[in-house]
Amino acid sequence: MSSSNSLITKPRRLEALRKAVRNIRKHKTLKAIGKDNFGCCSSCAIGALDTMMVDGNKHGAVFWHAQDEEQIQVDHVHIRVCVRRGRRLQPFMTQVAAYLRTSVHPMSRIEWNGDPRQCITVHL
Numbered sequence: 001m002s003s004s005n006s007l008i009t010k011p012r013r014l015e016a017l018r019k020a021v022r023n024i025r026k027h028k029t030l031k032a033i034g035k036d037n038f039g040c041c042s043s044c045a046i047g048a049l050d051t052m053m054v055d056g057n058k059h060g061a062v063f064w065h066a067q068d069e070e071q072i073q074v075d076h077v078h079i080r081v082c083v084r085r086g087r088r089l090q091p092f093m094t095q096v097a098a099y100l101r102t103s104v105h106p107m108s109r110i111e112w113n114g115d116p117r118q119c120i121t122v123h124l
């Protein structure tokens, strides 16, 4: 676990979120990979995902990176959704948001306005 977690006041909710993101790969229809605290910034994370997804059957990735992890200290995190070619972003993100709503801690709140250019925000 990262040392940057020291200020987190809701560790159970964060752990539930980490588990949900990591377990997204087991989802039957999403065909996504999930990474928490992945890469230092969005550019590095997306670059690394490109390499990881070249050989796989995965359509998309759900992640937050180290800069997002700092936001956890103020009780929310922006979940990035990265989609590969051949898959429309909006329906994918809708499915991801629905998955998160049923998979995170019951007290956590998922916020997303349906705009695929906006990240999904999880309020722990």
Ligand SMILES: [Zn+2]
Residues within 6 Å of the ligand: 039, 040, 041, 042, 043, 044, 045
């Ligand atoms: Zn970076």
